[in-house]
Amino acid sequence: MLDFQYPVLEDRAWMRPILSESGGMGNEYAFGTLFLWGGVYCRFEDFLLLNWGKDRVQYNFPIGKGDLKRVLGEMMEDARQRGDAFRMWGMTGSQCEQMEAAFPDTFVFTPDRDGSDYIYRSEDLIQLAGRKYHGKRNHLSRFARTYSFTYEDLGPDNLEACLEIAKAWADQSMSTGEKVKSPERELGALSLAIRHFDALALSGGLIRIDGKPVAFTIGEEINSKLFLLHFEKALSGYDGLYAAINHEFAARNLSGYEYINREEDMGIEGLRRAKLSYYPAILLDRYTAELRP
Numbered sequence: 001m002l003d004f005q006y007p008v009l010e011d012r013a014w015m016r017p018i019l020s021e022s023g024g025m026g027n028e029y030a031f032g033t034l035f036l037w038g039g040v041y042c043r044f045e046d047f048l049l050l051n052w053g054k055d056r057v058q059y060n061f062p063i064g065k066g067d068l069k070r071v072l073g074e075m076m077e078d079a080r081q082r083g084d085a086f087r088m089w090g091m092t093g094s095q096c097e098q099m100e101a102a103f104p105d106t107f108v109f110t111p112d113r114d115g116s117d118y119i120y121r122s123e124d125l126i127q128l129a130g131r132k133y134h135g136k137r138n139h140l141s142r143f144a145r146t147y148s149f150t151y152e153d154l155g156p157d158n159l160e161a162c163l164e165i166a167k168a169w170a171d172q173s174m175s176t177g178e179k180v181k182s183p184e185r186e187l188g189a190l191s192l193a194i195r196h197f198d199a200l201a202l203s204g205g206l207i208r209i210d211g212k213p214v215a216f217t218i219g220e221e222i223n224s225k226l227f228l229l230h231f232e233k234a235l236s237g238y239d240g241l242y243a244a245i246n247h248e249f250a251a252r253n254l255s256g257y258e259y260i261n262r263e264e265d266m267g268i269e270g271l272r273r274a275k276l277s278y279y280p281a282i283l284l285d286r287y288t289a290e291l292r293p
Contacts, residue, residue, distance in 0.1 A: 030220050031200070059087070112287060118278075142239070166231070207244060217232040246278075
């Protein structure tokens, strides 16, 4: 079997250049995604293989250069030896075509709209220019007129406030019956991010209203052109707060990037509407692959 291992912080030094130079735009190309969310990795010849748990098989497309047919064959054999059904996730249309060329009529590809990453032009989220963003600009103006707020970049003195916000947000969501997914898992990932904030080269921002921490965002660079947002939370009761933390952090910190990846909507209807309302430049297509019966 392939020797998958959980990453440690020291792995970032060698793994991040491989992920960055691959040109991948999905959230799985950030080391923090693997480290924070319990992914595992394996090096096979000139490929980096990612999987999402030692107890089940869910491979990503191999990262690297070499014989794709050989490495896919090894992955299928790995799943067989584990006694699990072979399954891959997160492929783009182009990657599905490469898999089909390597193994014709072997896989069934299924679109995964819920897993599509929303990728925006940084300039769009910062400038909010043009008629289509008129409502967003008005929303931000009303927020600034209504609330006495301050923004600050995240650092040692305010990181714990993010955890306070996330816990309060989870309580609010549960009490209102809002559809959310795995709040306990997200809180665990956030705690890990706060603990290793500098070692993971994370950055983020925090908003306070009347001195109370009410919203935050945290992310990391995937490559020199693309920044990924891992977490974004805002307490209810403050109209325009999500728009404010989104805009403040992007305007102050992300002008040097061409794109911002704001991850997937997980099939949550309200989240999908919110993400679409900012007009993504790229809705990164995602597919799963399984063996034909």
